Amino acid sequence: MAELAAGMNVPANARDIPARTQLLAVAWLRWRIFVNSMFRRRPTGTRQALGLAFAILLRLIVWPFLALTVVGPIVGSGFFAWMAIAEKHPQGLLPLFAGIALLWQFVAINGLSVAATVSNFDPSSLARFPLRFGRYLVLRTLIGLLTPSTIVGCLALLAAAVGIGLASLKLALPALVVLAVYALMNIFFTRMIGAWMERWLANRRFREIFGVLMALIAIGFQFLNFQRAPVHAPGTANSWLLNFLHGSSPYLHWLPPGFAAHAILRAAHPVEALAQFVGLLASTALFAAIFAIRLHKQFLGEHLSEGVSRRAPARSVARGRALAKETGAIAMAAPAQPGRPAFPPIVAACLRKEWLNLRGNVSQLVGMLTPLIFIVILNRAVFARHSTYFLPGAIAYALMGILAGLYNVFGADGLGVQVYLLAPIRLRDVIVAKNLMSLAMIVTEAALAWAVVTVLARSPIPLSTQISTVLWTVFVIAANLAVGTVRSIQAPRKFVPGQAQQRRGTPTNRTSGLLIMLVLLGSLVLQVPVTILSRTFQEQWLGAWIFGPLAAAAILAYAVLLRNAEQLILAHRDVFAEELCKV
Amino acid sequence: MTTPAIDTTALTRRFGDFTAVQNVNLRVDGGQFFGFLGPNGAGKSTTIRMLTGLLAPSSGSIRILGEDMKDNPAEIKRQIGVVPEGMALFGRLTADEYLRFVGQMYGLDRATTLQRTKELLEFMQLADEQKKLITDFSHGMQKKLALAAAVIHGPKVLFLDEPFEGVDAVAAGTLKAMLQRMIARGATVFLTSHVLEIVERLCTHVAIIHRGQLVAQGSLEELRAGGGRAGQKASAEAAEPANAKHRSLEDIFLEIVGTDREGNPAATPPEQELSWLS
Numbered sequence: 001m002a003e004l005a006a007g008m009n010v011p012a013n014a015r016d017i018p019a020r021t022q023l024l025a026v027a028w029l030r031w032r033i034f035v036n037s038m039f040r041r042r043p044t045g046t047r048q049a050l051g052l053a054f055a056i057l058l059r060l061i062v063w064p065f066l067a068l069t070v071v072g073p074i075v076g077s078g079f080f081a082w083m084a085i086a087e088k089h090p091q092g093l094l095p096l097f098a099g100i101a102l103l104w105q106f107v108a109i110n111g112l113s114v115a116a117t118v119s120n121f122d123p124s125s126l127a128r129f130p131l132r133f134g135r136y137l138v139l140r141t142l143i144g145l146l147t148p149s150t151i152v153g154c155l156a157l158l159a160a161a162v163g164i165g166l167a168s169l170k171l172a173l174p175a176l177v178v179l180a181v182y183a184l185m186n187i188f189f190t191r192m193i194g195a196w197m198e199r200w201l202a203n204r205r206f207r208e209i210f211g212v213l214m215a216l217i218a219i220g221f222q223f224l225n226f227q228r229a230p231v232h233a234p235g236t237a238n239s240w241l242l243n244f245l246h247g248s249s250p251y252l253h254w255l256p257p258g259f260a261a262h263a264i265l266r267a268a269h270p271v272e273a274l275a276q277f278v279g280l281l282a283s284t285a286l287f288a289a290i291f292a293i294r295l296h297k298q299f300l301g302e303h304l305s306e307g308v309s310r311r312a313p314a315r316s317v318a319r320g321r322a323l324a325k326e327t328g329a330i331a332m333a334a335p336a337q338p339g340r341p342a343f344p345p346i347v348a349a350c351l352r353k354e355w356l357n358l359r360g361n362v363s364q365l366v367g368m369l370t371p372l373i374f375i376v377i378l379n380r381a382v383f384a385r386h387s388t389y390f391l392p393g394a395i396a397y398a399l400m401g402i403l404a405g406l407y408n409v410f411g412a413d414g415l416g417v418q419v420y421l422l423a424p425i426r427l428r429d430v431i432v433a434k435n436l437m438s439l440a441m442i443v444t445e446a447a448l449a450w451a452v453v454t455v456l457a458r459s460p461i462p463l464s465t466q467i468s469t470v471l472w473t474v475f476v477i478a479a480n481l482a483v484g485t486v487r488s489i490q491a492p493r494k495f496v497p498g499q500a501q502q503r504r505g506t507p508t509n510r511t512s513g514l515l516i517m518l519v520l521l522g523s524l525v526l527q528v529p530v531t532i533l534s535r536t537f538q539e540q541w542l543g544a545w546i547f548g549p550l551a552a553a554a555i556l557a558y559a560v561l562l563r564n565a566e567q568l569i570l571a572h573r574d575v576f577a578e579e580l581c582k583v
Numbered sequence: 584m585t586t587p588a589i590d591t592t593a594l595t596r597r598f599g600d601f602t603a604v605q606n607v608n609l610r611v612d613g614g615q616f617f618g619f620l621g622p623n624g625a626g627k628s629t630t631i632r633m634l635t636g637l638l639a640p641s642s643g644s645i646r647i648l649g650e651d652m653k654d655n656p657a658e659i660k661r662q663i664g665v666v667p668e669g670m671a672l673f674g675r676l677t678a679d680e681y682l683r684f685v686g687q688m689y690g691l692d693r694a695t696t697l698q699r700t701k702e703l704l705e706f707m708q709l710a711d712e713q714k715k716l717i718t719d720f721s722h723g724m725q726k727k728l729a730l731a732a733a734v735i736h737g738p739k740v741l742f743l744d745e746p747f748e749g750v751d752a753v754a755a756g757t758l759k760a761m762l763q764r765m766i767a768r769g770a771t772v773f774l775t776s777h778v779l780e781i782v783e784r785l786c787t788h789v790a791i792i793h794r795g796q797l798v799a800q801g802s803l804e805e806l807r808a809g810g811g812r813a814g815q816k817a818s819a820e821a822a823e824p825a826n827a828k829h830r831s832l833e834d835i836f837l838e839i840v841g842t843d844r845e846g847n848p849a850a851t852p853p854e855q856e857l858s859w860l861s
Contacts, residue, residue: 014657017690025687032684033675036716125671128637129688130661300656301632301639303598 014130019138022131026139054515070152073103078159085167090265094249096160097257101186104153108190109197124198127299136299137292141191150187157183164264174267181280182260188287195294208362215370256283343433346425350433357412358437368445371398375452388465388531391453395473396524398449402442403476403524406484407516409434410580411495417580421573428565431488435481442477468530468543471551476523478554482561483519489568492579586649588613588740588771589634594643596629603629605795606643611773611788613648613739616766618786619775620832622840626795627775628668631744634773635665648739661689664738666746670729674718678709678728681717682735689736696735703731706761708754722749730758734765741765743774747781759785783832793840806835 011017077100084092123143127136157179165172200206252258259280266273343351358364375394409431410417420430454461527543534542561568569576589611596604604626611617621627632638634645636656645652647659673681679700686696704710707727717725726749733741741762747755762772762785776782782789783803790800799806807830 011661011690014655014661017661021687021690025684028687029673029676029680029684032680033673036675036677036680125673128635128660128665128667128671129685130657130690131688132657297639300653301637303638 014132017130019135022129022135023139026126026143030143070148073100073152074155074159077156078163081160081163082167085164085171093261093265094252094257097182097260098252100153100156100160101257104149104186105190105193107152108147108149109193124298127301133296133299137295140295141187145187149190153186154183171264171267174273175264178260178263178277178280181277181284182256185256185280185284185287188284188291192287192291192294195291199294211363212366215366256280259283344429346429347433347436350430351436354434354437358441367401368441371401371445372448372452375449376456388462388535390457391450391461391465392469392472392527392531394449394453395446395469396527398445399442399476400520400524402438402445403480403484403520404516406435406438406480407487408493408495409438409484409488410492410576413580414494415581417576421576426566427569428562431485431562431565435485439477439481446473462540464540464544468541468547469527471544471547472527472530475547475551475554478551478558479523480520482554482558485558485561485565486568487516489565489572490575492576494580585613587611587646588615588648589773590646591634592644594630594633594645595641596633596638597641603795604633604792607792607797609790609797609800611771613771614766614769615771615788616762616786617771617773618782618789619773619792620779620782620789620836621792625792625840627792628744630792631742631773631775632667635663635667635742636660637667661736662739664733664736664741666726666729666733666743668744670725672717672725672729672732674716676717677714678704678717678720679713681728682732685732686735691736699735703735706757707731708757723751723754726750727754727758734761738770740771740773743772745776746774747776747778779831779833779836789832791836791839799839803832806832
């Protein structure tokens with residue numbers, strides 16, 4: 001306690017705290033968070049071995065694809081840059097640099113939501129320490145630099161510099177310097193967008209709009225359609241995208257990609273090259289300044305969701321009271337109505353609660369709509385010519401997202417799950433209600449997908465395919481309901497709809513994620529070998545013969561599970577408290 | 584006249600069209616154990632967040648130990664310690680790692696940081712748990728760790744938002760002893776708590792905020808005498824002298840905040856309301 005006297009052994013002024021100390025402290029913090037996240041709560045014994053095996057398997061599957069994704073742009077950039085100079089097409093550098101920047105920013109912006117989901121560290125929390133703004137700015141610039149977008153972007157630019165250098169030695173040094181600044185420009189641009197996105201994403205409505213926009217952009221990529229208008233096909237017009245790029249190239253000269261390309265290409269004319277380089281520096285400084293302005297507000301103590309009136313909670317309280325009246329209270333306390341109700345009171349109350357949750361969740365509704373748009377797009381491809389594949393394929397694609405939700409039905413309840421544990425109700429009724437709501441969504445989605453396929457199919461769908469698909473769908477739904485319910489109870493994970501930052505899953509949860517993928521995808525793709533066998537042996541009812549018993553078995557398994565759900569939940573009360581009730 | 588530890592002038596914070604804190608003029612002298620009270624949603628946490636530089640005021644000024652928050656926030660942050668409402672811990676660190684990080688951020692040298700980390704963990708009875716991740720700590724343990732982090736650099740002003748919430752009686756006693764020792768050595772403690780008995784036992788001065796406005800401020804004696812209220816001087820007539828000494832802080836608090844906007848006593852719920860409760 002002797003050390004705890006006020007003001008002892010502390011630097012006399014905030015300026016006396018060495019920058020190096022604070023920067024190293026944050027670097028150390030990041031390292032420890034990373035290390036601790038890797039080794040937290042390791043399972044033991046068989047589970048550890050199983051988890052390790054799954055983790056290795058996952059990496060063996062995923063890493064080659066990741067490597068290809070990363071190596072492609074890097075090698076491509078180097079080769080393209082070399083070709084542009086060596087083959088005397090120097091103007092090719094401009095679209096190359098623009099392309100790298102576009103890819104960089106697109107991946108970075110997409111990564112924002114992913115980072116927010118898995119990150120354990122909010123850099124804005126550093127503002128509470130005695131940091132001067134300059135240091136805070138440096139820290140915020142450095143934190144998160146090791147993201148895939150930055151690494152791949154920088155390596156692609158380095159490869160381009162090497163390519164240019166190999167093609168023309170005298171351009172090597174200018175290319176290296178200019179592209180280093182260009183990389184910095186991209187970093188600040190990403191940071192600027194990230195900082196403003198953080199501001200906007202604090203608003204729930206904006207988050208929903210942003211989610212829809214990203215989905216639309218992802219869908220939009222399907223329409224780029226290079227294949228239908230090959231660049232080198234004689235007599236064919238370029239695609240709208242290439243026309244757009246061609247038309248916009250004059251403007252690109254006045255943007256950073258243009259400055260960078262000309263600063264390299266005009267190396268023989270120092271004044272012109274310098275002017276272009278100054279343009280690049282100025283744009284870098286501009287993005288850095290806009291980023292700094294945003295950060296300064298944060299540094300001084302900005303409340304991100306200040307646009308939202310504090311009256312909102314009052315409304316939600318009122319809504320909550322109305323909800324309580326509409327659901328639990330009435331369902332449990334109201335006298336029996338004449339006539340037989342569709343559901344027991346507890347199931348009805350929980351169903352209504354789930355419905356109100358769904359109604360307010362725009363992202364979920366968009367998530368249901370998006371696959372249907374993709375099915376329309378898929379119809380334009382060769383896929384649609386084979387209705388035996390198209391119908392189950394479309395339904396499998398449409399259901400994939402919703403089925404995944406079955407594996408964590410209590411996740412969105414969070415602390416509220418205690419109500420189920422404390423109330424004098426059968427927990428089985430709660431599961432039934434949740435599954436009924438999921439079932440309603442699944443059936444709706446499947447029916448819509450079916451309708452889209454029926455309208456778009458270029459040949460009639462055989463009756464045997466339709467019956468086989470129905471039985472297969474029943475099997476898929478029942479199997480995923482059964483396994484999903486067990487996993488929802490055994491490995492729940494807290495999830496706050498509409499909130500970007502979620503709790504990161506434990507290793508057990510992540511292993512469970514792989515198991516979910518295997519069951520989910522396995523049940524969905526089972527249709528493919530069956531259809532192939534059916535065609536090979538020309539036995540059109542084979543699917544029905546296989547999926548009929550499978551569907552019956554899955555329904556039986558689900559029924560048995562429901563019967564034992566009560567005991568299963570009670571046996572996992574600790575898991576609920578640990579994963580869902582922790583603040 | 585000495586420089587006050589905390590001095591605000593017309594401090595105001597608006598969230599959209601809602602005014603959370605309005606024209607708060609607060610003065611806390613050095614060495615005071617200051618209790619900041621108010622009903623739920625009165626503006627206590629918003630005020631603390633402004634005083635600690637975590638939230639910018641919409642208008643008004645804040646001076647901590649004579650420094651203006653606008654001009655030199657880093658210098659103020661160096662001299663204060665904070666246990667905020669959400670505790671702001673990094674869950675993926677161990678207690679030992681967290682304290683070492685905080686010490687370094689405040690510019691303590693390595694030896695001092697390690698020494699204080701060890702002492703604080705022992706003092707807070709967390710030494711056996713120092714290798715456990717913070718996210719696996721109980722609420723009370725997290726509270727103790729947050730307090731340890733708030734004092735590791737020896738702050739001159741300590742801001743505590745509900746420091747005793749979720750802390751067991753033994754630990755609460757230890758914390759109180761530590762806070763009183765800090766006061767004895769010249770530090771200022773500014774705390775909010777809903778447990779009025781604790782405030783009454785520890786604090787020498789109290790302010791009460793209600794609907795965003797400071798409705799009373801002064802020493803406990805002044806408040807007991809009926810003074811210290813907004814627009815009112817302490818006077819013998821304000822309260823019956825015989826009863827004044829025996830009035831608890833709870834009585835005073837309820838008297839002040841248990842009124843509606845016009846100053847009339849809040850209505851008692853009618854008998855028939857919630858009549859189904861046993």
